Amino acid sequence: MKGVQDVVTIEEIKTAKKLSCLRSKVFLETRGYLRQSLSSLFNLDPLEIPVNAHPGEPPTLPHGMGNISLSHCKDALTIVWHKNKIGIDIERADRDFNHIKFAEKYFFHTHKSNYNKLTKNMILNQWCAVEAAIKWDHGKLAKDINHWQYFEKPRELIHKKKNIHLNYSQINFHNWTITLAREEKPSLNPEIICCSNNF
Secondary structure (H helix, E strand, O other), X not given: OOOHHHHOOHHHHHHHHOOOHHHHHHHHHHHHHHHHHHHHHHOOOHHHOOOEOOOOOOOEOOOOOOEEEEEXXXXXXXXXXXXXXXXXXXXXXXXXXXXXXXXXXXXXXXXXXXXXXXXXXXXXXXXXXXXXXXXXXXXXHHHHXXXXXXXXXXXXXXXXXXXXXXXXXXXXXXXXXXXXXXXXOOOOOOEEEEEEOOO
């Protein structure tokens, strides 16, 4: 990560100063990698990339430059670009959480009678897919999580309130679970332009 922060804009530095120490560091590093990655993709200087990437908001590019999504966990960052809307999420595969309580709180369509059959990995996969869908929709986690339905087979995500139907791809890569959400069928080949575990 060293040296990446020098490819952020003055505005991004000003924004970072308003954040806590940890959030500031993460904000500058993710934006630095975002700019560096997009500069390779578009063959532009990193500081000339017209990306809007405010804290807590999905990053956007001007019309005609495609769509990006980024996600990070405590030790990894992944960024994806495609001409069409796309969402990505990355989670540690060994994330420690009470998966039964998590399912009860967030996933209304998970039947209570099946709770004893749920594994931590099953809930983590569902969480990762739903987060990717929320990023695709530029939604809000607290507002939208209970509206998404997750289907393992076929690999589909449905927002009941907005009637959105998405497909998703999910892989386990070393210590992480990564999910891509999009409208297209799985033949889509998005460009993963940055995947770093130096985070």
